[in-house]
Amino acid sequence: xxxxxxFGGTSVGDLERIQNVANRVSETKKAGHDVVVVVSAMSGETxxxxxxxxxxxxxxxxxxxxxxxSSGERVTASLLxxxxxxxxxxxxxxxGRKAGIVTDNLHTKARIEEIDPTAMHKAIKExxxxxxxxxxxxxxxxxxxxxxxxxxxxxxxxxxxxxxxxLCEIYTDVSGIYTTDPRIEPKAKKLDKISYDEMLxxxxxxxxxxxxxxxxxxxxxxxxxxxxxSFSNEEGTLITKEExxxxxxxxxxxxxxxxxxxxxxxxxxxxxxxASDIFNKLAQNNVNIDMIIQNVAHDGSANIDxxxxxxxxxxxxxxxxxxxxxxxxxEQSYDxxxxxxxxxxxxxxxxxxxxxxxxxxxxxxxxxxxxxxTSEIKVSMVIAEKYAELAVRSLHDAxxxxx
Amino acid sequence: xxxxxxFGGTSVGDLERIQNVANRVSETKKAGHDVVVVVSAMSGETxxxxxxxxxxxxxxxxxxxxxxxSSGERVTASLLxxxxxxxxxxxxxxxGRKAGIVTDNLHTKARIEEIDPTAMHKAIKExxxxxxxxxxxxxxxxxxxxxxxxxxxxxxxxxxxxxxxxLCEIYTDVSGIYTTDPRIEPKAKKLDKISYDEMLxxxxxxxxxxxxxxxxxxxxxxxxxxxxxSFSNEEGTLITKEExxxxxxxxxxxxxxxxxxxxxxxxxxxxxxxASDIFNKLAQNNVNIDMIIQNVAHDGSANIDxxxxxxxxxxxxxxxxxxxxxxxxxEQSYDxxxxxxxxxxxxxxxxxxxxxxxxxxxxxxxxxxxxxxTSEIKVSMVIAEKYAELAVRSLHDAxxxxx
Numbered sequence: 001x002x003x004x005x006x007f008g009g010t011s012v013g014d015l016e017r018i019q020n021v022a023n024r025v026s027e028t029k030k031a032g033h034d035v036v037v038v039v040s041a042m043s044g045e046t047x048x049x050x051x052x053x054x055x056x057x058x059x060x061x062x063x064x065x066x067x068x069x070s071s072g073e074r075v076t077a078s079l080l081x082x083x084x085x086x087x088x089x090x091x092x093x094x095x096g097r098k099a100g101i102v103t104d105n106l107h108t109k110a111r112i113e114e115i116d117p118t119a120m121h122k123a124i125k126e127x128x129x130x131x132x133x134x135x136x137x138x139x140x141x142x143x144x145x146x147x148x149x150x151x152x153x154x155x156x157x158x159x160x161x162x163x164x165x166x167l168c169e170i171y172t173d174v175s176g177i178y179t180t181d182p183r184i185e186p187k188a189k190k191l192d193k194i195s196y197d198e199m200l201x202x203x204x205x206x207x208x209x210x211x212x213x214x215x216x217x218x219x220x221x222x223x224x225x226x227x228x229x230s231f232s233n234e235e236g237t238l239i240t241k242e243e244x245x246x247x248x249x250x251x252x253x254x255x256x257x258x259x260x261x262x263x264x265x266x267x268x269x270x271x272x273x274x275a276s277d278i279f280n281k282l283a284q285n286n287v288n289i290d291m292i293i294q295n296v297a298h299d300g301s302a303n304i305d306x307x308x309x310x311x312x313x314x315x316x317x318x319x320x321x322x323x324x325x326x327x328x329x330x331e332q333s334y335d336x337x338x339x340x341x342x343x344x345x346x347x348x349x350x351x352x353x354x355x356x357x358x359x360x361x362x363x364x365x366x367x368x369x370x371x372x373x374t375s376e377i378k379v380s381m382v383i384a385e386k387y388a389e390l391a392v393r394s395l396h397d398a399x400x401x402x403x
Numbered sequence: 404x405x406x407x408x409x410f411g412g413t414s415v416g417d418l419e420r421i422q423n424v425a426n427r428v429s430e431t432k433k434a435g436h437d438v439v440v441v442v443s444a445m446s447g448e449t450x451x452x453x454x455x456x457x458x459x460x461x462x463x464x465x466x467x468x469x470x471x472x473s474s475g476e477r478v479t480a481s482l483l484x485x486x487x488x489x490x491x492x493x494x495x496x497x498x499g500r501k502a503g504i505v506t507d508n509l510h511t512k513a514r515i516e517e518i519d520p521t522a523m524h525k526a527i528k529e530x531x532x533x534x535x536x537x538x539x540x541x542x543x544x545x546x547x548x549x550x551x552x553x554x555x556x557x558x559x560x561x562x563x564x565x566x567x568x569x570l571c572e573i574y575t576d577v578s579g580i581y582t583t584d585p586r587i588e589p590k591a592k593k594l595d596k597i598s599y600d601e602m603l604x605x606x607x608x609x610x611x612x613x614x615x616x617x618x619x620x621x622x623x624x625x626x627x628x629x630x631x632x633s634f635s636n637e638e639g640t641l642i643t644k645e646e647x648x649x650x651x652x653x654x655x656x657x658x659x660x661x662x663x664x665x666x667x668x669x670x671x672x673x674x675x676x677x678a679s680d681i682f683n684k685l686a687q688n689n690v691n692i693d694m695i696i697q698n699v700a701h702d703g704s705a706n707i708d709x710x711x712x713x714x715x716x717x718x719x720x721x722x723x724x725x726x727x728x729x730x731x732x733x734e735q736s737y738d739x740x741x742x743x744x745x746x747x748x749x750x751x752x753x754x755x756x757x758x759x760x761x762x763x764x765x766x767x768x769x770x771x772x773x774x775x776x777t778s779e780i781k782v783s784m785v786i787a788e789k790y791a792e793l794a795v796r797s798l799h800d801a802x803x804x805x806x
Contacts, residue, residue, distance in 0.1 A: 015458045022459075052482055055418045056425075057489035064488070067496050068481035071474035078471035079455055085467070086460035093470050098545065142501065 001166040002034045002124070006134065006156035009043035010173050011230040012076050018042075021171075021230065022083035025129060029089060034124050036163065038134040038156040039080055041072025062107035066136075066146045070096070073133035073152070081131045091129040094119065096136035096144070100162075101155065103137035103145045110137060110145035112154065115162035124163070132159060150211035157214050161221030168223050171230035174209050176237035177202065179401040180254040185393050187402035191252060192235075195242040198252045201344040201378045215239065242346055250354060251345035251399040254392050258339045258385060260290065261313045262370070265320060267330025268302040274328060275304065281319050287312045290340070291373045291382065301330070305371060307382060310336060338370070339388040342380040343395055355379045361398040367391055404569040405437045405527070409537065409559035412446035413576050414633040415479050421445075424574075424633065425486035428532060432492060437527050439566065441537040441559040442483055444475025465510035469539070469549045473499070476536035476555070484534045494532040497522065499539035499547070503565075504558065506540035506548045513548035515540060515557065518565035527566070535562060553614035560617050564624030571626050574633035577612050579640035580605065582804040583657040587792045590805035594655060595638075598645040601655045604747040604781045618642065645749055653757060654748035654802040657795050661742045661788060663693065664716045665773070668723060670733025671705040677731060678707065684722050690715045693743070694776045694785065704733070708774060710785060713739060741773070742791040745783040746798055758782045764801040770794055 005028065007021050021039075028035050049068050053060045060068075077093040084091035100116030123130050134152030139145050147154050153170055160168035175190060177199065182188040194202070196219035203212050209227045218225045218239065228236025242248070268274060275294065282289060292306045308316050313334065323329045348354045358379050362369055367390070371382035383391055396402065408428060415421050424442075431438050452471050456463045480496040487494035503519030526533050537555030542548050550557050556573055563571035578593060580602065585591040597605070599622035606615050612630045621628045621642065631639025645651070671677060678697065685692060695709040711719050716737065726732045751757045761782050765772050770793065774785035786794055799805065 015455060019459070049478065052418060052478075053485050056422070056482065056486040060485040061488055064481045064485050064496055067477055067498070068485075071477045074470055074474045075452065075455075078467045079459065082456050082463040082467050082471075083459040085464055093467055095470070095547075144498075 002036075002163065003028060004036045004038060004156050004160040004163075004165045004168040005171065006038040006152060006169065007040065007171045007230055008152065008173075009040040009046070011171050012039055012041075012080070013043040015079075017230075018076070018079055019083055022080060022087060024171075024230065025080075025084060026087050026089060029129055036120060036124070036130045036132060036159060036165070037080065038132045038152055038159060039073060039076040040134050040152040041069075042076055045072040045075070063143060066107045066110075066144050069146055070133070070136040070144045073135050077131045077133040081129075084129055084131070089129050090127060091131060092123055093131045093133070094123075095133050096155070097138040099130075099132045099159065101137035101158065103139055103147070105139035105141060105143065105145065107143075107145055109148035110139065112137060112147065112158045113140075115158055117159075117162045120159070120163055150214055153210060153214040154217060157217045157221065157223050157225065160223045161217070166224065167226060168218070169226045169228060169236070170210060170214075171228060172209055173229060173231060174227070175229040175232070175234045176227050177209065177239070177253070179252070180392055180396050181256065184256065184389050185254075185396045187396065189402055191237045193238045193240060193245050194252055195245055195346050196239060197242065197377055198344050198346055199239045201342065201375070202253050202255045210239075245346070248347045248350075249345055250347035250351055251343050251401065253344050254395050254399075254401070255342045255344060256339060256388055256392050257342070258388060259310050260307045260338055260340050260382070261310050262305060262307050262335040262338050262382065263313070263316055263320065264333045264335070265304045265323075265329050266332070267297075268304050269328045270300045270302065275302075277328075278304070278319075278323060281322070282316060285315050285319050287316045287319065291371050291380065293371055307338070307340065307371065337385045338382050339385045340380050340382050341388070341391045341395065342378055343399065344378045346377050348379075349376050357398055358395060361394050362391065365390060365394050405439075405566060406431060407439045407441060407559050407563040407566075407568045407571040408574065409441040409555060409572065410443065410574045410633055411555065411576075412443040412449070414574050415442055415444075415483070416446040418482075420633075421479065421482055422486055425483060425490060427574075427633065428483075428487060429490050429492060432532055439523060439527070439533045439535060439562060439568065440483065441535045441555055441562060442476060442479040443537050443555040444472075445479055448475040448478070466546060469510045469513075469547050472549055473536070473539040473547045476538050480534045480536040484532075487532055487534070492532050493530060494534060495526055496534045496536065497526075498536050499558070500541040502533075502535045502562065504540035504561065506542055506550070508542035508544060508546065508548065510546075510548055512551035513540060513542065515550065515561045516543075518561055520562075520565045523562070523566055553617060556613060556617040557620060560620045560624065560626050560628065563626045564620070569627065570629060571621070572629045572631060572639070573613060573617075574631060575612055576632060576634060577630070578632040578635070578637050579630050580612065580642070580656070582655070583795055583799050584659065587659065588657075588796050588799045590799065592805055594640050596641045596643060596648050597655055598648055598749050599642060600645065600780055601747050601749055602642050604745065604778070605656050605658045613642075648749070651750045651753075652748055653750035653754055654746050654804065656747050657798050657802075657804070658745040658747060659742060659791055659795050660745070661791060662713050663710045663741055663743050663785070664713050665708060665710050665738040665741050665785065666716070666719055666723065667736045667738070668707040668726075668732050669735070670700075671707050672731045673703045673705065674731075680731075681707070681722075681726060684725070685719060688718050688722050690719045690722065694774050694783065696774055710741070710743065710774065740788045741785050742788045743783050743785050744791065744794045744798065745781055746802065747781045749780050751780050751782075760801055761798060764797050765794065768793055768797050
């Protein structure tokens with residue numbers, strides 16, 4: 001097989017850990033696979049360099065930050081190549097440029113435009129292990145760029161797509177994707193497989209492991225992603241296309257998002273386009289809206305409820321205040337003590353009664369559901385924050401996710 | 404003027420010193436000059452990275468070392484550019500590649516083959532201060548290379564030549580070139596100007612400041628070099644072509660080399676080509692010969708004396724032992740307690756009596772001269788090491804170098 005292995009900052013945090021990574025890569029190579037490794041900077045290095053830059057400027061140029069920060073991954077890449085060569089392998093490090101990773105020129109958050117795999121193909125053909133400096137590329141005008149948060153994962157996925165790797169393994173300090181947060185439900189089980197779409201819906205479960213950006217790219221490029229830990233030989237979780245998952249579980253996991261607030265608007269004037277006006281204005285102010293419900297009151301005016309991330313709440317308040325000033329809305333209120341619980345599973349597509357079971361479970365626990373939204377593979381409910389853990393454990397039980 | 408300013412590792416050793424460098428560059432720019440800055444890695448960084456590599460391998464691949472070590476200069480270059488921008492200038496950092504520095508592919512000791520100044524010319528035209536990562540370039544096959552010891556000086560000189568800079572200032576912790584080592588003769592004076600050839604002969608005086616490689620390149624490219632300190636505003640020493648020096652001093656400086664040993668061969672057989680045999684064999688064994696004298700003895704056999712660097716002495720002994728074995732030489736002896744004192748000055752070309760004064764000065768101090776060699780601009784004498792400092796001070800006095 002042709003395998004891409006990506007190791008994050010903590011996995012290459014010191015020389016001993018880099019040696020451990022070398023051992024693992026070596027085993028993979030010795031098992032007969034071709035390996036392309038993607039590495040992050042040693043943990044702490046990037047923060048150190050950012051602090052250096054901030055010593056000189058509150059707002060350093062993004063292009064200079066890219067020149068500065070891209071050095072960290074180059075150091076790890078060359079050290080790992082040196083370690084692998086010392087073990088008798090033939091390894092070669094490549095900068096993002098050398099690996100052919102071409103991006104746009106949005107410095108510090110560049111997007112990969114294309115990958116020219118010529119140099120990598122040549123090295124693989126020569127039997128070499130390639131160690132690519134993650135997180136970085138080169139713009140069409142020849143300058144170093146970096147890909148922003150989670151950038152090394154993106155490098156790995158994009159490379160796996162470009163060289164048509166059989167597998168792209170993302171090594172972190174977490175052993176995979178669980179049916180729910182094990183800190184809330186100790187009976188949570190690690191999933192063997194999960195589809196891209198489920199993973200995207202379960203973002204809150206996987207956020208510490210994989211950013212949605214990387215999952216979306218893997219889906220687009222049809223890359224088989226595996227998240228696993230670099231600190232043991234435990235198998236991880238395969239994230240793949242739905243067709244590759246034979247037994248589709250009704251529910252794969254329960255996600256919890258406490259970072260939500262509810263905004264309630266009362267006495268919204270009954271005129272055409274009022275809802276559109278409000279939500280357009282919110283969008284212009286970069287307020288992310290998640291769920292929306294609207295009720296018509298006796299007097300013909302409407303009440304509108306919606307949820308926003310807690311961080312967007314103050315912006316939302318300002319926008320709503322303008323509509324109250326103009327008389328389009330009578331009153332507003334807020335609730336930050338809410339949370340969103342979601343059940344996710346591709347099996348829902350072909351089974352009925354999944355949502356009903358969720359509502360029954362909540363009713364049995366006397367938990368009031370204030371908002372509901374559903375998609376083909378997800379049911380989300382807004383409930384009072386104090387019931388968050390109880391709801392997660394009850395649902396985990398109800399769908400027998402510990403079995 | 405168009406000025407290249409190069410700052411070494413100690414000059415950019417911490418964030419405060421980088422700010423000092425930014426201040427100096429800023430002043431130069433404000434005085435109306437165009438500036439291209441060349442920087443080394445922060446002192447200590449390169450050694451740290453070398454130690455990291457040696458943790459994994461006693462003999463790391465040179466190409467990986469280049470990938471690893473070239474990161475240090477990139478960090479300094481971007482930090483300095485950020486500092487200059489924060490001061491209101493428009494600065495841009497460039498890697499060796501971006502600056503157009505093309506080398507051969509002798510990793511860790513590459514030679515600059517050519518410089519494509521297009522990107523630098525463009526940035527200068529736009530009024531930008533350029534900060535180039537020194538010590539590095541890119542090979543024709545696209546890999547990062549480094550230039551070996553003193554590499555950042557070479558970068559600076561080569562860039563100055565390529566962009567036809569009026570001046571190339573090398574900033575170190577030493578304020579310039581002195582008539583002799585001030586630790587031996589406190590009356591030593593800093594030279595305002597010195598020719599390339601004198602500087603090359605005075606290598607031992609300038610070794611801590613400038614390597615001969617850089618002086619030779621400056622001579623070839625006709626670059627006006629200035630060595631000065633980054634820790635004060637003191638003027639430095641201009642190293643330029645002889646024609647630019649109006650008043651040519653008889654003697655510019657006194658150099659001392661204690662790192663020499665004398666090898667004496669007795670009873671060297673009187674046959675054609677014997678000297679050639681001996682010195683060829685020494686050359687094949689990488690023994691560097693400096694001075695040679697030969698005396699014919701009463702019996703027709705010869706005595707040959709030569710000097711070698713102390714580090715080459717054991718190799719020299721082995722070679723000579725073979726000739727003793729074969730009967731070509733009767734006996735050998737060694738003396739490590741010698742030193743070489745040289746007086747250097749372009750004025751010697753047109754004045755007689757310079758060497759005679761040196762010999763008289765030695766005689767007056769009862770110092771025995773055991774070997775002499777001369778060139779157009781230099782007289783070197785081998786004497787007992789114990790007289791080294793006395794000889795230097797006496798000669799410094801005799802040629803009135805403190806005036």
